[in-house]
Amino acid sequence: xxxxxxxxxxxxxxxxxxxxxxxxxxxxxxxGKFGARAAAGNSVEDIGELCRYAHRxxxxxxxxxxxxxxxxxxxxTMALMKQLDQVGVDALLxxxxxVLSGIxxxxxxxxxxxxxxxQCDSRSVEKVKWLHSLGFQRVVLAxxxxxxxxxxxxxxxxxxxxxxxxxxxxxxxYSGVCYASQYCFHRSANRGECAQFCRMKFDLSDSxxxxxxxxxxxxxxxxxxxIDSLKELVDAxxxxxxxxxxxxxxxxxxxxxSAYSQRLDKIVAENPKDYCRASCGQVEYHFEPNxxxxxNRGFTSYFLHGRQTDIASFDTPKAMGEYVGMVKKxxxxxxxxxxxxxxxxxxxxxxxxxEHELEGFRVNKAVGNRLFPMRMPEHLKxxxxxxxxxxxxxxxxxxxxxxxxxxxxxxxxxxxxxGFWLAAGKHKATVVFEHQPAQKPQTENINxxxxxxxxxxxxxxxxxxxxxxxxxxIPSSLLADLRRExxxxxxxxxxxxxxxxxxxxxxxxxxxxxxxPEYSKYPYLYNIANESAVKFYExxxxxxxxxxxxxxxxxxxxLVMQCRHCIRYSLGFCVKRGGRKPTWREPLFLTLxxxxxxxxxxxxxxxxxxxxxxK
Numbered sequence: 001x002x003x004x005x006x007x008x009x010x011x012x013x014x015x016x017x018x019x020x021x022x023x024x025x026x027x028x029x030x031x032g033k034f035g036a037r038a039a040a041g042n043s044v045e046d047i048g049e050l051c052r053y054a055h056r057x058x059x060x061x062x063x064x065x066x067x068x069x070x071x072x073x074x075x076x077t078m079a080l081m082k083q084l085d086q087v088g089v090d091a092l093l094x095x096x097x098x099v100l101s102g103i104x105x106x107x108x109x110x111x112x113x114x115x116x117x118x119q120c121d122s123r124s125v126e127k128v129k130w131l132h133s134l135g136f137q138r139v140v141l142a143x144x145x146x147x148x149x150x151x152x153x154x155x156x157x158x159x160x161x162x163x164x165x166x167x168x169x170x171x172x173x174y175s176g177v178c179y180a181s182q183y184c185f186h187r188s189a190n191r192g193e194c195a196q197f198c199r200m201k202f203d204l205s206d207s208x209x210x211x212x213x214x215x216x217x218x219x220x221x222x223x224x225x226x227i228d229s230l231k232e233l234v235d236a237x238x239x240x241x242x243x244x245x246x247x248x249x250x251x252x253x254x255x256x257x258s259a260y261s262q263r264l265d266k267i268v269a270e271n272p273k274d275y276c277r278a279s280c281g282q283v284e285y286h287f288e289p290n291x292x293x294x295x296n297r298g299f300t301s302y303f304l305h306g307r308q309t310d311i312a313s314f315d316t317p318k319a320m321g322e323y324v325g326m327v328k329k330x331x332x333x334x335x336x337x338x339x340x341x342x343x344x345x346x347x348x349x350x351x352x353x354x355e356h357e358l359e360g361f362r363v364n365k366a367v368g369n370r371l372f373p374m375r376m377p378e379h380l381k382x383x384x385x386x387x388x389x390x391x392x393x394x395x396x397x398x399x400x401x402x403x404x405x406x407x408x409x410x411x412x413x414x415x416x417x418x419g420f421w422l423a424a425g426k427h428k429a430t431v432v433f434e435h436q437p438a439q440k441p442q443t444e445n446i447n448x449x450x451x452x453x454x455x456x457x458x459x460x461x462x463x464x465x466x467x468x469x470x471x472x473x474i475p476s477s478l479l480a481d482l483r484r485e486x487x488x489x490x491x492x493x494x495x496x497x498x499x500x501x502x503x504x505x506x507x508x509x510x511x512x513x514x515x516x517p518e519y520s521k522y523p524y525l526y527n528i529a530n531e532s533a534v535k536f537y538e539x540x541x542x543x544x545x546x547x548x549x550x551x552x553x554x555x556x557x558x559l560v561m562q563c564r565h566c567i568r569y570s571l572g573f574c575v576k577r578g579g580r581k582p583t584w585r586e587p588l589f590l591t592l593x594x595x596x597x598x599x600x601x602x603x604x605x606x607x608x609x610x611x612x613x614x615k
Contacts, residue, residue: 004234004264005278007062007163008257009245011040015253016050016061022254022285022403023261025278026060028093030192030246031084034077035064037192040246044080048087055495056457057405059279060090064246066117068190068529068548069096078102085110088495093140095119095176095190098532100134113137115163119176119190121525123149125156127515132160139163140242142174143224144303144564147236154237161239166230167256167291168244170221170302172198173561173611177518177525179549180560183613184596188550190527199317203591204567206584213314216356218567218590220317222310225291225299227260231267232304234275251398252294258403259289281407281457286400292322293394303564307577307607312570316358320350321389325369327351327382334372337386343371348390353379360389406459411486413446414466420474422450422482427493429485431478438473446470449479456487513542518610522559524549558613560598566609568602576604589614 008024010016016027032041051061063084069077091113094100115138116131123142131139138161178189180197187193198219204212243256268275300311325339343366350360365372412423419432451460514520523546537545573582590598597614
C-alpha cells in the first residue's frame with residue numbers, strides 16, 4: 001500500500017499547528033537561518049514544539065536549510081543541524097553539498113532524513129539518480145515537470161521518494177538557478193532573499209529597437225493549482241504533494257490544506273487497497289474550503305500536461321481573487337453587479353482597466369447587489385468584470401475554529417490479579433485496587449470516565465470490557481488515573497523520532513554532472529559557496545569547480561534565468577507549435593524601468609527560454 005503525504009507550509013508554529021489540525025501529513029518550516037525564505041525563520045524551541053504536536057498524529061516536520069552557505073557560516077550551520085536533530089525533526093531539505101558533506105561526516109547517527117530541495121534543480125532521471133546516490137531519500141522535483149516526466153523518473157528510480165508541488169506561487173526560472181535578483185539588487189534567491197524580479201514590469205523589444213510589448217509583467221506567472229490532478233500525480237509516482245507558501249498566513253494554510261486533504265481522502269476512499277494517508281487521525285471541518293477565496297494570481301496546472309497557453313499573468317502580479325460578476329449600472333456613488341455572488345461591507349474588489357492595469361477598491365456598504373465603494377474607481381465602467389480579492393465574511397469565518405483533528409481509539413478494560421488495567425494497542429496502564437463486587441452496574445460510569453479525552457488528540461470510539469470487570473467497584477478517580485496514564489503513554493510514544501537513514505552505496509561510479517548543457521558552460525550553476533562544497537565536487541570528479549554566482553562578483557556572460565515559460569510562445573509566435581511567424585528581428589530584449597536590459601535566447605531544441613544580462 002502506498003502512503004500519500006500532504007505537505008503544508010508553516011510560516012511559524014501557529015501555521016504549523018493549523019496545518020496539522022486541518023489534515024496535513026507533514027509540514028515544512030524554516031529555522032532561524034539558512035532557509036530559502038529568509039523572512040520566515042523560527043526558533044529551534046518552536047520547531048521542537050511543532051515536532052511534538054505533529055508526532056501525536058504520526059505527522060512529520062521537515063525543516064528547510066536549503067540556502068547556499070558561505071564558509072564563515074559552516075560552523076553555525078552544523079551546530080543548527082545538531083540542535084534540530086535533538087528536538088526531533090523528521091527531515092532536512094538541503095541544497096548546499098558542503099552542508100550535506102558536513103552532516104554525513106559529523107552526524108552518522110542522526111535521526112532525520114535528507115531531502116534534496118527543489119533548489120537542487122532536479123528535472124532529469126540522471127539528476128535524481130545522482131542525488132539518491134549521495135544519501136537523499138527524497139527529491140523535490142522541479143515544478144516544471146509534466147506527469148509524463150515524473151512517471152519516467154519514478155520508473156527509472158522507484159526507490160526514491162518523489163515530492164511534487166501542487167499549489168501556490170510559481171517561480172518563472174527553474175529553482176536554484178535564478179540569479180536575476182542577485183544581479184539587480186544584491187539579494188540572492190539562493191540565500192532566501194529573492195526580490196521577485198519576475199513580478200516586475202518590462203518592455204519587450206527586438207534587435208531593431210521596435211517595442212513589441214510595453215510595460216507588461218512578462219515574467220509573472222499565475223499560481224499553481226493541481227487539485228483536480230492529484231490522482232494523476234499519484235499514478236505518476238509522486239508520494240508527497242507540496243503546497244507552496246511559507247510566507248502565507250494561517251487563513252491561507254487552513255483553507256488550502258483543507259481542500260487538498262479532503263481530495264486526498266477521496267482518492268484513498270476510492271482505492272482503499274492501494275493507498276492510505278501518511279499520518280493518522282480524522283478531521284472534522286467546520287467550513288467549506290474554497291481555493292478561490294485565498295490569495296492567488298489566477299490558476300494554472302502549469303506544465304503538468306505539457307506546454308500550455310495562459311500560464312502567465314501579463315496584466316498584474318497581484319491577487320485578483322474570484323470572479324464575482326459584471327458591473328451592470330453605475331449611479332452616482334454606487335453601482336449594481338450582475339451575478340449570483342453575495343457581498344459584505346469591507347469586501348475588497350478589483351478589475352483590469354483598459355490600460356491593462358489592476359485597480360482595486362473597498363466596499364463601504366453592500367445592499368444586496370448594489371455596492372457603495374469607499375471611493376468610486378475612476379475607470380470603472382458598465383460591462384467591467386469584477387473580482388473579489390478580500391472576502392470579509394470568509395476571513396471572519398477563517399479567524400475562528402475551523403477544524404478539529406482526532407485519532408479514534410478502541411480501549412479495553414479488564415482485571416489484573418490485584419487491580420485493573422486499561423489498554424489501547426500495545427500500550428497498557430494498570431492500577432492497584434482490591435476487587436470489590438459492585439452494588440450497582442459500573443458499565444455506564446466506566447464508559448463515562450474513560451472516554452473523557454478532552455483536549456487530547458484522541459477520541460474513544462468504543463470501550464471493550466473484558467473479564468467481567470464492570471462487576472467490580474472502582475472509584476472514578478482511579479479510572480481517571482488509568483485514562484491519564486494510558487494517554488500519556490500514547491502521546492510519549494507518538495512524539496518519538498525515527499531512526500537514522502543509511503547512505504546508499506555508490507559502488508565507486510563517478511556520475512556525469514552535466515545534467516543540462518548550461519552547467520558545462522556556466523559552472524557557477526553548481527552553487528559552490530564553501531570549501532566543503534569545493535572538496536565534495538572535486539571528489540565527484542567535476543572538472544571545472546567554480547565559485548557560486550554570489551561569491552564571484554565578476555561573472556562574465558551572465559545567464560540569470562532558465563525558464564520553461566516562453567514569451568514567444570505565450571504571445572502566439574512559436575512556429576514549432578503552430579504559432580504565427582514573427583516579423584521582428586531577434587534576439588529580443590526585456591528592459592526594466594531603470595533601463596537595464598536582458599537578452600532572451602529561445603532554445604527550441606530544449607523547449608527553454610534563457611535570460612542573459614545584456615551589456
